[in-house]
Amino acid sequence: MSKMMALVMVVAFMGATVTGCKNKPKDADLKTAVETAIQANPKLSASGVTVEKGVATLSGQVPDEATKEELGKAAAAVPGVTSVVNNLTIAITNVEIAADSPLAIAVKDATKDFPTVTATVADGVVTLKGELQKANLQKLMMALNALKPKKVDNQLVIK
Amino acid sequence: MALQEKYKELIDAATAAGVNELNVREQDGVLYIDGATSGAVKQQLWDTYERLDPNYASGDVVMNINSVAGVVEGSKLKVTTNSSNLNIRKGPSTNDDIVGKAARHEVVTLVGKENDQWWLIKTDQGEQGYSFTQYLTPVE
Known part of the structure; x- marks a missing residue:
């Protein structure tokens, strides 16, 4: 790189920095300010903040949608932040994990051929609602009993 | 008691x-x-x-x-669905893609047992995949 070229670049860089200082706060300062604003919330875990040209991007995990919105607003309220990209994710709750359990999946498979039956699983108990022809009841019960449930709570209306 | x-x-x-x-x-x-x-x-x-x-x-x-513990590989199984065809899937769950179908009352062959709920079967047309055992009855 020629000396001339280097000089031009240094001048250009300084010019940009000076202009940046005049018009708006530095991204690094904004980052600190946004971090301070959102980390006050105890519900936030594993957070990350990046700021580029005044645009703050939030990452991390929160327990619910309300907290996500709240933190987005807190970041947007920091003077100098032009906009917020809210990439916070909502942690999966226990309820959803239970629905994915092997028993729930097996019950779904077992009741598939009986569209008038609705089956739910909670704490190992399979609850059946809806209606069913009597001729099909035994077959369904055989299949469900083989899945090792805690119990089968049959609330079906038998036709 | x-x-x-x-x-x-x-x-x-x-x-x-x-x-x-x-x-x-x-x-x-x-x-x-x-x-x-x-x-x-x-x-x-x-x-x-x-x-x-x-x-x-x-x-x-x-x-x-x-009642199917004694059913061995190679056994003939009858499709005993309620009314519909039996789905044959790529893997042992309803999340797996359907790779074929067996008609109601069609007889298929047991290839292997994945678990008590899913068996690997083969149709006479050569379609092979996993089906739910609830809809398969051994031909005795």
Whole structure:
């Protein structure tokens, strides 16, 4: 790189920095300010903040949608932040994990051929609602009993 | 012990029929009956259970009688769906893609057992994949 070229670049860089200082706060300062604003919330875990040209991007995990919105607003309220990209994710709750359990999946498979039956699983108990022809009841019960449930709570209306 | 009294006839029938590895125990208001036997005995026990507890409305029994433990690879299985065709899937769950179908009452061949719920089967047309055992009945 020629000396001339280097000089031009240094001048250009300084010019940009000076202009940046005049018009708006530095991204690094904004980052600190946004971090301070959102980390006050105890519900936030594993957070990350990046700021580029005044645009703050939030990452991390929160327990619910309300907290996500709240933190987005807190970041947007920091003077100098032009906009917020809210990439916070909502942690999966226990309820959803239970629905994915092997028993729930097996019950779904077992009741598939009986569209008038609705089956739910909670704490190992399979609850059946809806209606069913009597001729099909035994077959369904055989299949469900083989899945090792805690119990089968049959609330079906038998036709 | 109250449940063992209520279902005494069922337990006696299972004992008399010589159900293998018969295991009867009561816990938190539910009577658990496990064992392995033939399809005919399983049917008889379920009919007895249904008579003692019409429509299985009490929810106080979990009876897991396995009648397919003795079914070996190469056995013929009849498709006993309610009305529809039987789905044959790429893997052992309904999340896996359907790779073929077997018609109701079609006879297929057992290739292997993934678990008690899913078996690998093959149709006479050469389609192979996993199907739900609930809809497969051994041809005896």
